[in-house]
Amino acid sequence: MPLAKQPPAKKEIDATEAALKLMADLLFKPLDGNDMQSRHGRFSTAKIAESFIKPSKTLSSFERLEIYNRQYWYRMLDCIWEDFPGVLAILGKDKFVQLAEAYLVAFPSNTFALQDLGENLPAFIKDNPHLSAPFSRMAYETALVEWADIKALTAAAYDPPLPEFAPKILSGQMQLKLQPHLSLFSLHYAIDDFLVEYKKDLPLHLVSNAAIEKTRTSKKRTTPNPKRNYLMVHRIGSDVYFTPASRSEYYTLTPLLAGTTLEEACAYAYSRLRGCERQALAESLNQSFTEWTRKKLLYCPEL
Amino acid sequence: MPAEQKSAGTFFMDRYFFWNDLVPPNRFNGMTDLGIGIGLRIPHYEHILTKKPKLDWFEIISENYMIDGGRPLEVLDAVLADYPVVQHGVSLYFGSTDPYDRTHLKKLKALVNRTKTPFVTDHLCWGSTDGRFTHDLLPIPYTSKAVKNTAERIKYVRDFIEKPICVENISSYLEFNISELTEWQFLSEVAEQADCGILLDVNNVFVAASNHGFDPFEYLDKIPHERIGQIHIAGHTDMETYKLDTHDHPVCDSVWSLYERTIELIGPTNTLLEWDDNIPSFDEVHKEALKANIYIRRITDAFSKATAS
Numbered sequence: 001m002p003l004a005k006q007p008p009a010k011k012e013i014d015a016t017e018a019a020l021k022l023m024a025d026l027l028f029k030p031l032d033g034n035d036m037q038s039r040h041g042r043f044s045t046a047k048i049a050e051s052f053i054k055p056s057k058t059l060s061s062f063e064r065l066e067i068y069n070r071q072y073w074y075r076m077l078d079c080i081w082e083d084f085p086g087v088l089a090i091l092g093k094d095k096f097v098q099l100a101e102a103y104l105v106a107f108p109s110n111t112f113a114l115q116d117l118g119e120n121l122p123a124f125i126k127d128n129p130h131l132s133a134p135f136s137r138m139a140y141e142t143a144l145v146e147w148a149d150i151k152a153l154t155a156a157a158y159d160p161p162l163p164e165f166a167p168k169i170l171s172g173q174m175q176l177k178l179q180p181h182l183s184l185f186s187l188h189y190a191i192d193d194f195l196v197e198y199k200k201d202l203p204l205h206l207v208s209n210a211a212i213e214k215t216r217t218s219k220k221r222t223t224p225n226p227k228r229n230y231l232m233v234h235r236i237g238s239d240v241y242f243t244p245a246s247r248s249e250y251y252t253l254t255p256l257l258a259g260t261t262l263e264e265a266c267a268y269a270y271s272r273l274r275g276c277e278r279q280a281l282a283e284s285l286n287q288s289f290t291e292w293t294r295k296k297l298l299y300c301p302e303l
Numbered sequence: 304m305p306a307e308q309k310s311a312g313t314f315f316m317d318r319y320f321f322w323n324d325l326v327p328p329n330r331f332n333g334m335t336d337l338g339i340g341i342g343l344r345i346p347h348y349e350h351i352l353t354k355k356p357k358l359d360w361f362e363i364i365s366e367n368y369m370i371d372g373g374r375p376l377e378v379l380d381a382v383l384a385d386y387p388v389v390q391h392g393v394s395l396y397f398g399s400t401d402p403y404d405r406t407h408l409k410k411l412k413a414l415v416n417r418t419k420t421p422f423v424t425d426h427l428c429w430g431s432t433d434g435r436f437t438h439d440l441l442p443i444p445y446t447s448k449a450v451k452n453t454a455e456r457i458k459y460v461r462d463f464i465e466k467p468i469c470v471e472n473i474s475s476y477l478e479f480n481i482s483e484l485t486e487w488q489f490l491s492e493v494a495e496q497a498d499c500g501i502l503l504d505v506n507n508v509f510v511a512a513s514n515h516g517f518d519p520f521e522y523l524d525k526i527p528h529e530r531i532g533q534i535h536i537a538g539h540t541d542m543e544t545y546k547l548d549t550h551d552h553p554v555c556d557s558v559w560s561l562y563e564r565t566i567e568l569i570g571p572t573n574t575l576l577e578w579d580d581n582i583p584s585f586d587e588v589h590k591e592a593l594k595a596n597i598y599i600r601r602i603t604d605a606f607s608k609a610t611a612s
């Protein structure tokens with residue numbers, strides 16, 4: 001059967017589309033406290049609402065639209081709230097909501113997948129340090145790890161290479177890659193210890209088609225301790241792990257993540273670890289390699 | 304009460320051929336007679352995997368499983384081994400006007416291939432514009448141009464995923480000044496033009512009827528019954544000045560009355576209870592869903608008596 005054509009050109013549905021765009025513009029405007037904003041540019045929101053929405057027996061046009069405006073913001077803020085409990089703990093409720101609101105205005109969802117909503121939050125925190133000052137760096141690092149945690153939950157995991165492929169891998173004939181669920185960080189705070197507390201009892205955020213009317217609760221404000229460290233966030237089976245990494249692991253895995261060969265990755269690690277004996281590095285990498293294989297962190301795209 | 308009441312005998316004789324010929328299995332629900340199901344939800348995962356409770360079928364929210372790996376897919380595969388599964392979506396936005404993103408549809412199709420769902424359902428709503436997603440189910444202006452746009456998008460998705468589609472009426476809290484049709488006229492027109500099925504959510508009919516002041520029984524009477532492939536039942540919340548579709552309560556009596564009337568009109572049909580928030584135990588949700596049997600039995604008994612006499 002031939003595939004139906006893509007839906008008609010936009011011109012054909014002007015009035016309908018105009019109503020949808022106007023409604024979207026009003027929904028995407030942040031709430032004023034818990035209410036819809038009374039002004040939309042130079043105009044009264046109530047007047048605009050009357051121009052395209054019927055009132056009901058019990059609600060004005062403005063109040064009917066406000067239900068959707070609230071629903072949109074509650075749903076989006078709930079999602080960010082659930083996905084970044086560590087950032088929330090650092091900033092406290094008020095500052096976190098300000099940050100999340102500014103983020104959602106700058107980066108409204110652009111995909112069907114609600115679980116991707118927080119993808120740009122770490123970069124947004126980095127680019128707008130005033131929104132999380134004086135905790136910008138720890139908020140940024142926490143957001144990075146929390147986003148890696150979310151990503152790791154549902155990313156692909158491929159079968160690791162069998163031992164018989166080792167010679168081909170070592171000779172560079174076959175390339176090794178890191179699993180898509182693995183992320184690697186160089187951090188200034190002990191984010192792993194900090195988040196372990198918050199990962200307890202957290203449900204996986206999933207979408208449903210019901211309206212969301214939840215009261216948000218937050219734990220007491222707290223911050224991670226300063227500690228220079230390297231961290232891997234990855235999945236084993238269906239569980240996500242925070243695994244501390246050594247310097248040599250970090251400098252070998254970083255180029256591998258960027259797509260280099262194993263040989264190039266080792267050369268890069270050696271160049272970064274000045275003062276390290278080549279033999280000592282080789283032994284340490286050997287051990288790391290065994291550990292990465294045990295944790296199934298590597299795979300060969302060719303297989 | 305139904306808008307038009309006929310004597311039981313006349314009514315059932317009228318429905319006799321209809322029930323026998325057209326429902327419950329029809330081309331819109333992949334010729335299925337699934338029974339009574341519930342939604343697959345995280346708090347029940349452990350119970351389902353360890354106890355394998357007896358249940359007719361599960362409905363899944365497609366978007367929760369349009370992912371590359373991890374526990375949701377492991378659970379889904381285990382569930383698929385033991386139960387029929389039907390995919391219900393929240394992001395196809397048949398009423399939106401942006402062109403479809405083929406990557407999105409490819410992911411949906413990959414899941415369809417995985418689940419072997421006999422049909423796919425999603426809502427008669429819009430939710431994205433200019434590439435921005437609201438993740439809400441927003442009402443469409445009921446205009447003839449919107450009918451055309453919506454029907455064409457349904458056809459496009461159906462052809463892409465190669466599965467029948469049933470479109471679900473939504474709960475809504477506003478109506479547009481430019482609407483030219485009633486909600487049931489809009490739903491019927493879209494279903495006819497797209498030649499698709501209807502997932503009739505009787506809770507949504509009740510919520511919309513309360514919020515917009517129409518007769519829900521008239522709605523049930525006027526939609527094309529032969530296109531109904533599935534029924535949703537659910538709970539909602541009374542907010543005093545309007546009703547909100549929250550899926551966090553048992554089904555109320557008024558919604559059960561609409562369910563009973565629907566069964567009276569079309570015969571026993573694939574039925575699913577939605578419970579998405581403040582989710583009680585699996586057994587409690589299942590027990591609430593199985594209350595549907597009371598109404599099914601009442602109607603089928605009356606039908607048997609009427610046809611025997």
Ligand SMILES: [Fe+2]
Nearest residue numbers: 471504535577
């Ligand atoms: Fe529904």
